[in-house]
Amino acid sequence: MTDVFAALADPSRRRLLETLARREATATELAADLPVTRQAVAKHLAALRDAGLVDAHRAGRETRYRLTPGPLEDAVAWIGEVGDAWDARLDALRRHLGPARG
Amino acid sequence: MTDVFAALADPSRRRLLETLARREATATELAADLPVTRQAVAKHLAALRDAGLVDAHRAGRETRYRLTPGPLEDAVAWIGEVGDAWDARLDALRRHLGPARG
DNA sequence: CTAATGTGCAACCTTGGAGTTGCACCTTAT
DNA sequence: ATAAGGTGCAACTCCAAGGTTGCACATTAG
Numbered sequence: 525m526t527d528v529f530a531a532l533a534d535p536s537r538r539r540l541l542e543t544l545a546r547r548e549a550t551a552t553e554l555a556a557d558l559p560v561t562r563q564a565v566a567k568h569l570a571a572l573r574d575a576g577l578v579d580a581h582r583a584g585r586e587t588r589y590r591l592t593p594g595p596l597e598d599a600v601a602w603i604g605e606v607g608d609a610w611d612a613r614l615d616a617l618r619r620h621l622g623p624a625r626g
Numbered sequence: 627m628t629d630v631f632a633a634l635a636d637p638s639r640r641r642l643l644e645t646l647a648r649r650e651a652t653a654t655e656l657a658a659d660l661p662v663t664r665q666a667v668a669k670h671l672a673a674l675r676d677a678g679l680v681d682a683h684r685a686g687r688e689t690r691y692r693l694t695p696g697p698l699e700d701a702v703a704w705i706g707e708v709g710d711a712w713d714a715r716l717d718a719l720r721r722h723l724g725p726a727r728g
Numbered sequence: 729c730t731a732a733t734g735t736g737c738a739a740c741c742t743t744g745g746a747g748t749t750g751c752a753c754c755t756t757a758t
Numbered sequence: 759a760t761a762a763g764g765t766g767c768a769a770c771t772c773c774a775a776g777g778t779t780g781c782a783c784a785t786t787a788g
Binding site: 550551552562563566582584585586587 | 733734
Binding site for chain 1: 644707711
């Protein structure tokens with residue numbers, strides 16, 4: 525959970541995810557679209573991999589990265605729980621004020 | 627967007643949000659539930675405030691913090707876009723394989 | 729074999745995050 | 759007026775994140 529949100533907290537990593545959602549790519553290809561070196565992209569991909577958001581498989585001399593969006597559902601679920609608790613509290617406040625005003 | 631995900635990336639801050647979703651509280655009250663000092667909590671609350679996730683209003687000698695979950699919707703929306711792009715790619719792959727196998 | 733392309737790993741630098749302590753200020757109770 | 763509770767601000771430490779360069783290893787093209 526922490527790893528997932530931490531992964532999403534970086535603009536470069538979000539761009540990588542946006543790209544990988546549309547097509548597989550290698551670290552070198554991805555670096556061409558970003559103002560950083562290929563090694564920096566490799567580090568980002570490692571972070572995404574640790575968060576379970578990306579999967580790497582080697583094909584010949586290149587390593588292709590693919591999105592694995594499963595953990596994103598967990599993130600949305602956590603946010604949803606906070607939102608539900610908030611909504612429940614609002615409902616309780618409305619009930620406390622009385623049904624006539626709710 | 628970066629600020630929102632960065633705010634969610636810290637376990638202490640997620641706990642603060644979970645608590646604030648259920649009830650308003652002061653920095654001192656919130657610090658009682660966490661293994662850190664009141665000043666550390668104040669810093670976290672400042673981060674949450676910068677991300678637009680929390681609102682502070684002073685009442686007498688204490689400052690009460692309240693959840694403002696608006697930015698959470700933006701976060702969910704971003705995740706949703708990535709998920710949609712991913713789903714679209716999967717659909718395109720299925721179509722490419724042919725309707726008979728899809 | 730040799731050159732070129734794609735990777736991976738390690739060292740290094742710099743900056744910011746998370747936490748602490750210390751202190752000064754404001755507000756309320758006695 | 760004075761003490762106590764609640765804040766806010768600043769300085770300091772520690773460590774990890776993001777980025778870089780340099781180099782060694784694997785794989786394909788000539």
